[in-house]
Amino acid sequence: MMHLPRIYERGLKDSFPQTIKQEGQVAFASLTKTFPITILMYIVLFSMVTCLSTCYCLIDDGENEKHCGPLKQWFESTSVSVEIGKKGFHREVVTTVELSPDVVAEVNVLLIYRWPRGVYLDPYQLAAESDQRDWQILLNSDIDLEVPAHKTSGFVTYVYPTLDGPSPRLLKVTIPIHGRYSEPSFIGKTFTSVNIEPPELLLRTEKCMQLNNLDPHNVMDAPCTADNSSTCSWVKIQCQQEHAPVSFQFPVGDRTLVMPVCGGTLLVTVICCVALSKYMWKHHI
Amino acid sequence: MERLILKLTEKHVLYTTSFAIRLALVAYGDYQDRTMAVKYTDIDYHVFTDAARFITEGQSPYNRSTYRYTPLLAWLLTPNIYLSMVFGKILFIVCDVLSGLLIYRILCLRGLGSERSLVTARRVSSLWLLNPLPMGVSSRGNAESVMAALVLGTLLCLEGRCLMRASILYGLSVHMKIYPVTYALPIALSLRTPETRAENTERWQWRRFIRFIGSFLNTELFLFASVAGGVFCMLTALFYYMYGWQFLYETYLYHLTRRDIRHNFSPYFYMLYLTADGAWSQWLGLAAFLPQLILLLVASWAFHPDLAFSCFLHTAIFVSFNKVCTSQYFLWYLCLLPVVIPHLSLSLNQGVGLLLLWFAGQVILFFVLHLNTTSDMHRIIAHYKLHRD
Numbered sequence: 001m002m003h004l005p006r007i008y009e010r011g012l013k014d015s016f017p018q019t020i021k022q023e024g025q026v027a028f029a030s031l032t033k034t035f036p037i038t039i040l041m042y043i044v045l046f047s048m049v050t051c052l053s054t055c056y057c058l059i060d061d062g063e064n065e066k067h068c069g070p071l072k073q074w075f076e077s078t079s080v081s082v083e084i085g086k087k088g089f090h091r092e093v094v095t096t097v098e099l100s101p102d103v104v105a106e107v108n109v110l111l112i113y114r115w116p117r118g119v120y121l122d123p124y125q126l127a128a129e130s131d132q133r134d135w136q137i138l139l140n141s142d143i144d145l146e147v148p149a150h151k152t153s154g155f156v157t158y159v160y161p162t163l164d165g166p167s168p169r170l171l172k173v174t175i176p177i178h179g180r181y182s183e184p185s186f187i188g189k190t191f192t193s194v195n196i197e198p199p200e201l202l203l204r205t206e207k208c209m210q211l212n213n214l215d216p217h218n219v220m221d222a223p224c225t226a227d228n229s230s231t232c233s234w235v236k237i238q239c240q241q242e243h244a245p246v247s248f249q250f251p252v253g254d255r256t257l258v259m260p261v262c263g264g265t266l267l268v269t270v271i272c273c274v275a276l277s278k279y280m281w282k283h284h285i
Numbered sequence: 286m287e288r289l290i291l292k293l294t295e296k297h298v299l300y301t302t303s304f305a306i307r308l309a310l311v312a313y314g315d316y317q318d319r320t321m322a323v324k325y326t327d328i329d330y331h332v333f334t335d336a337a338r339f340i341t342e343g344q345s346p347y348n349r350s351t352y353r354y355t356p357l358l359a360w361l362l363t364p365n366i367y368l369s370m371v372f373g374k375i376l377f378i379v380c381d382v383l384s385g386l387l388i389y390r391i392l393c394l395r396g397l398g399s400e401r402s403l404v405t406a407r408r409v410s411s412l413w414l415l416n417p418l419p420m421g422v423s424s425r426g427n428a429e430s431v432m433a434a435l436v437l438g439t440l441l442c443l444e445g446r447c448l449m450r451a452s453i454l455y456g457l458s459v460h461m462k463i464y465p466v467t468y469a470l471p472i473a474l475s476l477r478t479p480e481t482r483a484e485n486t487e488r489w490q491w492r493r494f495i496r497f498i499g500s501f502l503n504t505e506l507f508l509f510a511s512v513a514g515g516v517f518c519m520l521t522a523l524f525y526y527m528y529g530w531q532f533l534y535e536t537y538l539y540h541l542t543r544r545d546i547r548h549n550f551s552p553y554f555y556m557l558y559l560t561a562d563g564a565w566s567q568w569l570g571l572a573a574f575l576p577q578l579i580l581l582l583v584a585s586w587a588f589h590p591d592l593a594f595s596c597f598l599h600t601a602i603f604v605s606f607n608k609v610c611t612s613q614y615f616l617w618y619l620c621l622l623p624v625v626i627p628h629l630s631l632s633l634n635q636g637v638g639l640l641l642l643w644f645a646g647q648v649i650l651f652f653v654l655h656l657n658t659t660s661d662m663h664r665i666i667a668h669y670k671l672h673r674d
Contacts, residue, residue: 124335124349145350148546148561181547184559258559265556266572269606273576276602277583284587 118194136226184253202234303414310424330426385414387437433620456516474589
């Protein structure tokens, strides 16, 4: 704020008309002297503000780099493998996730399973056994428990394992699955194969929110927790070792035998019907 | 051995022992469910309980998928939610022991009521009360014993000519499961006005036919039909009002049109599985229904004077020639077998031989369905578990 020169105060005592021109000249001279200084002050102020904000960004990036930097190393040493347990139509898919030893406890893990149409999960069984497990599951659609495989499609589940201990390293998730009946084979095969792909592994941590520069890993959105109340950004891990899908077999019928089976069944039932009717009529009360 | 059987079949000992064994099985089942991977409790019990839970929340029991029974059963099991999960099993084992008592009372009315025959009646009813199959089925949580009690109650009331009670129980049993509707024909034949000797010797066929039709028009049959029909319609209307079309479909229509392509004990299962999506599927279904219908009609006519035997034959034919047959269905005719045994002229050897033949048929079918070339026992056990589920 410009202060008016004291000469204006002095000018009140002098005669008015003659001194105004002199006073104006003095004022103009003062202005020309102070204006550059003012401009300079603003330039310095602006530079200081710019500098401070840049420094702040650098500090923030530094913090981010501190938490997000190790993430890349965690990802390199993470692996997912799948095994099938039990036999018959009721099986178990055992997924083993090996995390890096340096991973912090605040990391969240998400496994996305893309199930084929040949199997299903029983949501009632999962709900009944939920207190015996340390993982939660979110299903993306209603599951029909009785429809045969060729009349339905695959579905997706989101599994959220709970990490135990300060330094979680190995996660094991066992999911009970059930085989669907498949349509009979036209070419005389007696078994059909069902392939289970290893799940996609996604990680996120509260401490690293700037998810960029994490090639070759992608960032994708998925529900934050099993209650599906919000969506978060997750990092999808590209495992170095791509594990092959596991497969198992279910028996199927042989449609090439339809004529002998139908003929034989109807013949036997008709013979039994005739024989029983004859016997009952003969021995009626 | 003889003394042991005599001791076990004393009146109070028999019922107490049979109830205690069932209770012990329920307790063991609870222990196995909590500690072992293979569960004792049947999956159906969980379906009933889930449906009851929906009812306690004010919703339809049919929100539970695969619940295909009357809402009455879910309503009966609501104490499973309010009191304890084990309530339903206790109810089923009580109905099971009650069925044994009803068998005993029916036997007493069918000629084993004299002092000397009471022991025989108790021994025969112990074929149900001390039989491991109904024990296992009830303690696992299947509701078949409720049906057995209703059917035996109907039969007892009919044998004792208490038609009002018989008709109420019959209407209730048809509402709970459809299969007792097949008893309508032998019941009608037994309640109709009997022919006199003079009418029997009439030569004119059309006159005999008219008299035959006319014999169905009597007060007793009319009373039975109207009360049973009234009870059934009243219950159906009530639950239709509460739960709508889904109740009708899941409780009745599903069972009438059921084409279960998953393996079961029916002789038609593989044929229906191979032709499930074919053009001939409907015609084959009809072809499978005809032997069942013909045999039911012949059995009704041939044995209607002995109502219990007629009902037993009806149920055995219905189950054996049905398009779907699971292991629970066997209890439908097993509960009527002790009632007819004293009047069979089979010798003990013949009876045991037939029983072994029945078991052998089950085992052979099981192995033929599940055995592959390498005889994998694990797969057999897994398939057995699938069937049991």
